[in-house]
Amino acid sequence: MGEPWTVVRHIPARDETLTIFWIHPHFSVYNEVWVAIRARLGRPLDACWWCHKHFAIGDRIGLIAVKNKTNKVLCQPCVAGLSPTHEAQA
Ligand SMILES: [Zn+2]
Numbered sequence: 001m002g003e004p005w006t007v008v009r010h011i012p013a014r015d016e017t018l019t020i021f022w023i024h025p026h027f028s029v030y031n032e033v034w035v036a037i038r039a040r041l042g043r044p045l046d047a048c049w050w051c052h053k054h055f056a057i058g059d060r061i062g063l064i065a066v067k068n069k070t071n072k073v074l075c076q077p078c079v080a081g082l083s084p085t086h087e088a089q090a
Contacts, residue, residue: 019067025079027063030055048075050082 028034030046038045047054049072055061062079064072074082 018069020082021065021067023065023074023079023083024063025076025083026060027073028061030059030061031057034061045073048078049073050078051075 035044035046049064053075055075060076062074062076064074064079064082066072
């Protein structure tokens, strides 16, 4: 048998259709308290799930419930972009 070896297989990008239950536009604010709590929980949640943009201190954090996934955090442009009306809800 010998030693194992590695090869690289390219996985093509694919589109995934998601079902959204709700979006909470202003779930929280990215601040020192958020950072401390998330660090304690071992999940930093310091970037938008959708666009991967890193939050800045003071940014509002949205929360989205997606079918078959744990709830995810969103930046405000993505809150607006993913909402059914394509506008952030108050
Ligand atoms: Zn985003």
